[in-house]
Amino acid sequence: MSGLRLGPLLRYVDWETGSRATVWVETTRPCTAEVRCTDGAGGTAATFAVQGHHYALVVVDGLTPGSTTAYEVLLDGRRVWPPEDSGFPPSTISTPAVPQPEEAGPVRVTFGSCRWAAPPADGHDPVGADALDTLAARLAADPGATRPDVLLLLGDQVYADETSQAIRRRIAARRDLREAPGAEVADYEEYTHLYDESWRDPDVRWLLSTVPSCMIFDDHDVVDDWNTSAAWVRDMRATPWWHERIVSGLMSYWVYQHLGNLSPEALEADPVYAAVRAVPDGTETLREHAAASDADPARARWSYRRVFGRVRLIMVDTRAARVLDEQDRSMLRDEEARWLRAEMLDRPDSYDHLLIGTSLPWLLPPLIHDAETWNAALCRGERGGRWARLGEKVRRACDLEHWAAFPESFRRLSELLREAGTGSAAPATVCVLSGDVHHAYIAEPRWPASTPGGTPAAHVLQLTCSPVHNSVPASIRLGFRFGWSRAGRWLGRALAAHGRTGPPPMPWRRTGGPWFGNQLMTLSLRGRKATLTLVQATSGPAGAQLETVLERSLTPEE
Numbered sequence: 087m088s089g090l091r092l093g094p095l096l097r098y099v100d101w102e103t104g105s106r107a108t109v110w111v112e113t114t115r116p117c118t119a120e121v122r123c124t125d126g127a128g129g130t131a132a133t134f135a136v137q138g139h140h141y142a143l144v145v146v147d148g149l150t151p152g153s154t155t156a157y158e159v160l161l162d163g164r165r166v167w168p169p170e171d172s173g174f175p176p177s178t179i180s181t182p183a184v185p186q187p188e189e190a191g192p193v194r195v196t197f198g199s200c201r202w203a204a205p206p207a208d209g210h211d212p213v214g215a216d217a218l219d220t221l222a223a224r225l226a227a228d229p230g231a232t233r234p235d236v237l238l239l240l241g242d243q244v245y246a247d248e249t250s251q252a253i254r255r256r257i258a259a260r261r262d263l264r265e266a267p268g269a270e271v272a273d274y275e276e277y278t279h280l281y282d283e284s285w286r287d288p289d290v291r292w293l294l295s296t297v298p299s300c301m302i303f304d305d306h307d308v309v310d311d312w313n314t315s316a317a318w319v320r321d322m323r324a325t326p327w328w329h330e331r332i333v334s335g336l337m338s339y340w341v342y343q344h345l346g347n348l349s350p351e352a353l354e355a356d357p358v359y360a361a362v363r364a365v366p367d368g369t370e371t372l373r374e375h376a377a378a379s380d381a382d383p384a385r386a387r388w389s390y391r392r393v394f395g396r397v398r399l400i401m402v403d404t405r406a407a408r409v410l411d412e413q414d415r416s417m418l419r420d421e422e423a424r425w426l427r428a429e430m431l432d433r434p435d436s437y438d439h440l441l442i443g444t445s446l447p448w449l450l451p452p453l454i455h456d457a458e459t460w461n462a463a464l465c466r467g468e469r470g471g472r473w474a475r476l477g478e479k480v481r482r483a484c485d486l487e488h489w490a491a492f493p494e495s496f497r498r499l500s501e502l503l504r505e506a507g508t509g510s511a512a513p514a515t516v517c518v519l520s521g522d523v524h525h526a527y528i529a530e531p532r533w534p535a536s537t538p539g540g541t542p543a544a545h546v547l548q549l550t551c552s553p554v555h556n557s558v559p560a561s562i563r564l565g566f567r568f569g570w571s572r573a574g575r576w577l578g579r580a581l582a583a584h585g586r587t588g589p590p591p592m593p594w595r596r597t598g599g600p601w602f603g604n605q606l607m608t609l610s611l612r613g614r615k616a617t618l619t620l621v622q623a624t625s626g627p628a629g630a631q632l633e634t635v636l637e638r639s640l641t642p643e644e
Contacts (some may be wrong), residue, residue, distance in 0.1 A: 088117035088133075088140075090166040092285050094159050096179060097143075097346030099236075099298045101394050104151025104184035107298070108353075109159070110346045113140045117161045121146050123179065125155040134363045136341055136372055137274045145350045152183030167295070174288075175229040177295040182235075186395045192612035193394045196221075197238035198605065199304065199445060199521020200553035203284035204250030215623035215630035216555040217604040222293035224632055234608065235394060237297050238401075240521040240552075241304025241445030243343065244280035246271045246335060248306065253279050267327045270309070277338035300392060301343040302401045304445035304522060308335040314487045315465065316410040317478050329377075336376035336406075339388075347390050347401070383407050383419055391429050397611050398436075400429050401443040408492075412466040412474075417495035427502055434511040439611045440544075446488045447520040448499060449529040449548035449594050451569025456578030456587075458490035463585035488522075493587065500591050504533055507542030514614035514641050516544045519607075521552035525566055526607065526620060527599030533592045545640055548594070549618065551607040563602055570596050601635060609640075616640040 093111035100106040109121045113133055119142035120130045127148035133140040149155065156176035159167035168177060183190060201218060225231050247270045249257070254269045256279050263269055271277055285291055305312040309331065313319065322328045345359065353359055358375050362368030379386035388403040402418070409416040418426065430440065442448075450458070461484075463469070464477030480486065489496045507516040529548040533541045568574045582589070603622040610617040620636040 087164070088113045088115040088161045090114075090159065090161065091139075092281060093291075093295070094121070094167055094177065095285070095294045095346060096177070096296060096298050098349055099179065099181060100349065101182050102184070104181040105147065105149045106350055107146045107149060107179050107181070108346060108350065109144045109146060109157070111142050111144070111159060113142065113161055116140055119144050120160040120163070121157050122160060123149065123155045123157045125150050125153065127155065127179075132363075135367045135369070136337065136362070137278075137369050139278060139341075141341055143345050143353065145353070146179065149179060149181045151181050154178050154180040172292075174226050174292040175296075177292065179296075180233075180235075182395060190395070190612075192610040192615075192617075193397045194232065194234045194608055194610050195236055195238060195394070195397070195399070195441065196234035196606055196608045197240055197443070197519050197521075198551045198554040198607065199240035200242040200306075200524060201239070201284070201555045202245055202248065202250075202553075203280070203287065203555070205252065205283070205287070207251070211625075213555060213557040214604050215625045217606045217621070217623040217632070218293065218554050219287065219289045220623040220630040220632050221606060221621075222289035223630065225297075226289070226292060234297050236392075236399075237293075237299045238399075238443055238519060239299060239301045240443055240519065241302060242306040242521070243301060243303070244277070244284055245306045246277065246280065246331070247309045249280075250283065253283060266325065267331065271331070271334070272327060273330050274334040274337055277334055281338070281342050300347055300399065300401060300443070302347075302388065302403065302443060302445055303339050303343065303405060305405060307339060308332060308405075311482060311485060311487060312405055313408050313410065314482060315478060316412065318482065319410060332380050333373055333376045336379055337372050340372060340376065344388060347392075352390075379406065384421060387422070387425070389422065389425065393437075396436075396438040396613075397441065398439070399441045399443060400426065402426060404444050404446045404489075415462065415466070415492050415494070417489060417492040417499075423495075423498065430502060430506045434506070434509070434513065438514050438614045439609075439616060440506055440513045440516045441609070442503070442516070442518045444489075444518060444520055446522050447548060447550045448489050448496070448503075448518045449531065450488055450490055450523075451566055451574065451596070452594075453569040453571075453574035453578040454488075454566075455490040455590065456582045457484075458486045458488060459493050459496075459587045459590075460581040460585035461486045462491050462493055463587050468586055469584070497591050500531070503546055504537070504542050504592075505539065507544030507546050508540050509543070512543040514544060515611075515616045516542070516546045517609065517616075517640075518548045520548065520550045523550060523566070524553050524556060524558035524562070524602075525599065526551045526601040526605055528597045528618070529594050530597050531592045531594040537592070545616075547640065549607060549609075551605055551620070553604060554606065555604050558602060563600075566600055570600075598636060598638070605635075606632075614641060
């Protein structure tokens with residue numbers, strides 16, 4: 087008899103037809119998974135196997151556009167979800183009306199990153215209340231409350247290199263922690279422990295069963311500073327444990343996160359998905375794909391596009407698609423950059439808001455931006471060999487590997503965002519949504535009036551929100567604040583002069599923040615209007631609560 091190990095996760099909801107969705111589950115044994123909705127919609131899928139684990143991604147068809155329907159999950163005909171003793175409201179699938187009526191409500195996009203999922207020890211959480219847990223508790227307590235239309239998890243969904251005591255105990259039962267990689271995860275089985283810890287959390291489990299989600303990895307999903315530089319990759323490949331880590335990391339990401347990002351059509355056309363499902367055990371097929379993808383990033387595309395009515399979301403892989411040659415560093419390989427350009431500029435009259443999800447911020451505090459471009463110049467030899475060697479040490483020690491550390495990619499992305507926001511068919515907003523840096527802020531660029539091609543008509547913003555559940559030392563908080571200061575800007579200009587980097591293509595300023603804490607941002611997009619809300623999880627006598635610290639319109643009021 088098969089049981090439900092993880093899930094269900096509601097992943098894809100089709101905004102073009104309003105009639106389809108996908109639901110992901112992990113089961114304890116091979117079986118047929120079925121999703122059955124109260125309105126008669128449903129779907130089935132046979133499980134596939136990877137490394138002794140069993141999974142299914144069920145395509146639910148026949149949903150009624152513009153409706154909300156409860157669903158249950160059955161394995162070989164036996165109901166396993168919701169549990170008999172569930173204290174949560176029913177898991178539901180909400181679909182948009184098609185076509186979208188003019189009076190339709192806003193599209194609500196909630197996003198954040200960096201969730202360390204370790205459960206509190208003895209009732210005390212050393213990094214504070216978990217914003218995702220707290221959101222789930224709020225929504226479960228009020229079934230009529232407005233829910234996000236989609237939850238964007240922008241990286242570091244799991245921490246392969248910073249494990250909790252509970253995970254360390256599970257690892258220690260398998261191998262000697264005195265041997266590398268020690269308390270970090272070593273293989274696929276240990277990655278499954280991380281997802282168990284994160285997604286079995288009762289509040290988060292219910293939330294992910296009823297709010298659609300889009301995900302993309304960042305470095306801690308594999309290891310801190312993943313793919314920082316060519317020298318970093320050489321050093322990691324020389325270690326005896328790295329190959330198994332990167333292969334297992336990409337395998338587990340494909341199973342637990344990537345598949346659910348895809349539409350039913352994309353799943354149907356995916357040769358790897360077909361190959362894994364076609365055999366009794368897909369382990370070797372998926373291992374070969376993961377190893378080939380690490381050796382040649384052109385073998386896989388982790389980026390993808392989603393559409394929510396008049397809102398276009400493009401999630402961008404800023405880790406695996408890098409080119410690391412110091413003389414030709416690029417955040418995105420050429421084919422990936424061409425794909426991004428095509429997706430951003432395709433049919434601009436078909437969307438009112440363009441969202442770019444990238445785990446790493448495009449616009450940083452000016453001092454940090456200048457430090458990263460300076461460091462990139464040193465590492466490519468602008469000041470000679472000694473400075474290049476020092477630059478590599480500084481790069482790794484200070485995590486200098488955001489868009490600014492790939493100067494040409496930064497310029498290309500800036501120009502692409504300007505172009506996407508310019509012209510008579512320009513959207514109302516172009517928002518870059520990011521995480522990673524363990525604080526939240528709003529930054530806005532200002533292109534000079536003399537900019538070739540014109541200045542954007544759209545409101546272009548960098549919206550950064552992190553962490554969902556983590557911490558940042560006081561010294562780092564001071565550093566981020568100093569990075570925006572007048573003195574910080576002066577120091578940044580001095581570094582830029584030393585590195586001979588020249589000025590960025592446009593200036594920018596901080597227009598909100600920085601805010602520190604466990605937090606989530608929500609964009610509410612209706613027509614050509616946009617509102618941003620930031621909430622933080624706080625602990626008090628009544629338990630964890632979400633406190634609204636910002637609510638701001640991002641578009642002019644008529």
